[in-house]
Amino acid sequence: MIKWTMINIYLLLMFLIIKNNNNNNNYNNITKYNKDMDLYSIQSPYIKNMNIIKRGYHTSLNNKLIIVQKDNKNNNKNNLEMDNFYKWLVGFTDGDGSFYIKLNDKKYLRFFYGFRMHIDDKACLEKIRNMLNMPSNFEETTKTIMLVNSQKKWLYSNIVTIFDKYPCLTIKYYSYYKWKMAMINNLNGMSYNNKDLLNIKNTINNYEVMPNLKIPYDKMNDYWILGFIEAEGSFDTSPKRNICGFNVSQHKRSINTLKAIKSYVLNNWKPIDNTPLLIKNKLLKDWDSSIKLTKPDKNGVIKLEFNRMDFLYYVILPKLYSLKWYSRKEIDFQLWKTTMEIYMKGLHNTTKGSNLLKLINNNINKKRYYSNYNIPKNIIDDVLNMNTIYNYKLPYRMNSDIQRLNSMNNNNTKFINVGVFVYDLNNTLIMTFTGYRPAATYFNCSKHEIAKYIKNGNVFMNKYILKNILLD
Template identity: 30%
Template sequence: ALYYKFIISEILFYSKNKIINLCKLPFYCYLLFKKVISDTFLNLFGFGGISSLGNLDSKDIDHKFLQWFVGFTDAEGTFLIKTKNKSEVNFSYQITLHIDDSAVLYLIKEKLGIGVVSIKGNTCTFAVHSFQLIVDVLLPIFDKYPLITHKQLDYRDWRIAVSLKKNSAAPNRKTISVAPETFNQIVQIKESINSNRTNFYGYNICYSMISKYWLLGFVEGDGSFHFTNNRAIFSITQKDRQVLEAISIFLQNIPRAPIFNGLFLGPQPNCIITGKNNNTAYQLTISDTDVLFQYIFPFFKDLPFLSRKGVDFKIWSVGLFLIIHGYSKIPTGKAILLKLANNMNSKRYFSNMIDILDTAEISALFEIEPPFNIFSKKSHFALAKKYAIAQGSRKGYNIHIYKDGEEIPGSPFNSYRQGGQAIGLDSVSSIKNYIDTGRVFKDVYTFYSSPINKFNHFENFNKK
């Protein structure tokens, strides 16, 4: 059996109080993980940080970055029209993010060579207000690299309005007066785009329009790498179901590229699309662990993340590696997975920080022989089922719930749901995430699959 050893070679933390050269570092912090598991796995997490595309020639930088930029715009960008005095028209393009994500906006400003970045409260905005720069720089980009979501319709109409203004007077003035007829035409366009849009005629999309760099930019805006119920999840949330259907076809055609030979031959990516918020939005989800490990992880691993979503992806990758090898089935692994989850997505913002990753804990965990033998040619589901049976589980675990160190009335419970109902929880996900970790839920409850004394014996057995 392989001896698994995990090495974390470098962790760079960031601070609000430090001035960082954003031209050289396109994010406030990144976590650089290196793992050594076998000779074929030496640099798996040695991504070299979030790429600045520095290894590409200038033509590739333009081509690949601009595809990324259009994908990011499809997720986060807005085309705006402002009118006043019944004759003046101003146009702008903008992206607004949380202030902790401002570095990617400075990167966009640097790459495009236009625009300004402003900060207000806990948000930051990249904006282009210059009419001349909109005409000379932005229009050629979006004409050459078309938007794919419904935003293509907003751009189409916004572009028509820009042309109306351009043809009405000299375009180099920041604010100009236009003829009443032109003004009325532009007002009609303004009132029919963005959140006011009801006409979707002329919307064109097929999966062949999607490139991997567009998809990366789109995922950095609307995608999520996260954990739910001790499972790794990749998802994209969007109002436009057709886009998710096209992305689903694209992902079903990406190559299988496992980092190890001799693994279970997993199925092609199966993307589930479900409605959210009364079908006002839709979510594409991939949760099959084998698919994530053999398709999704290798695909994104080789792409140059430009935002702090790259930090999420790296942490998620460590968690996926932990899950595929079964470490999430033992208490210490569950606790570390919970810590990883508490350092991702919205929880990585300064205002939401909960846990600091303990690299010694992670290193110690990967010194343990993995609970699952991924070279057994069995699926992750089969290995998990085999492990559960070996641990004496049939239809799940008994749930022992403790409050301030004392078992609550009715404990143990026969299911997660019964336990959740006893303490007023509508969802069982918190129990699944916290069980056997020793972590205190809401500063009150702890959850175990065995009585505390027996659990402690089991924990000590696993450490031997």
């Protein structure tokens, strides 16, 4: 009884002294993120001269789909790297990990923590095992691989320490709590009858919400989100609509987790400094509606959807690119990033760009499980180095509308500037329209009046200058 009291006091003290450590790095200063990492400059007219962290390892886009580990002169991982990994691990566990209990032949409880994944994810599990110094072996089949540990003392000294500091943020939070408390009781020699043992085993993962505990959503952080994305996220392409998408899915019982992710992203992730002014202003104007939560499907699954191209390109993509990934989901992200570049530059309107998009679409996400992945890097480079068609100063949807109007009025594919561009008296572009009619509707006048002011160059409504071309 004395030991049990001391353990509880110890846990209570640990809980009280752990600080809230979201570690949301200065997003506009990400080049100073880690001195051991290389800098990489995205060669794009959309993100000019933006220095982004190139992670400590990369995926080579070749036939063998090899993940290459970068040599690190300092084998002693620094505290920041380990803390970020622990946060990532908790997010990844919230999506794909398990805490569970089994009864052995002598009716003793055995405690397990680990993962069962597709065999293609072996490199990820190897990374987890190495980072944790986990004394476990892999169990493999032709399609799956499992990494688990059942050594109570190791679990208590390592996994409990990590998950108490960086807690789960789905309803797995309750599973972990019940699993941990049962382990503490077991380590302290608490005895159970057979009925109690079965009850403990069966209630660990019953999705029961414990009214005396609240999931600490205020502990949300960038690396937890990344880990959760690598487990539950999906990078989508939509060739019919010429857009990219990104979503994170969960059962409706974890709807509050998705709401917490949405709130965290909108409050902490911002457009990069290089975002063109017109696009940035539109992003900020529509900021709160940039992420949408779907209704549950027939299986009770809901999605957190990110579908606005400019928001994805200037907010989500650079943030995710600045973080260190650990699973093969990074390859999907890189392919998705390439797709995004093609669309944002308007290169999907070319034969080479269109063909590359088809190739990517046949190799991304689940299509990559058993397919012979074959996208040579030189094909990607050849397309991305083509002359840009779209105007990088304009929102993606406006570029698309202009291109469509141009196609309707002209059989060739040469890009010309059409539409209405509204400037203030200092020649600063403040809004754009795809044609005279939408401009007239906005200003509550006739399209002929819009055309007149464009032609004569006079000041419109005492404060605007209207143009049908985009000024440099």
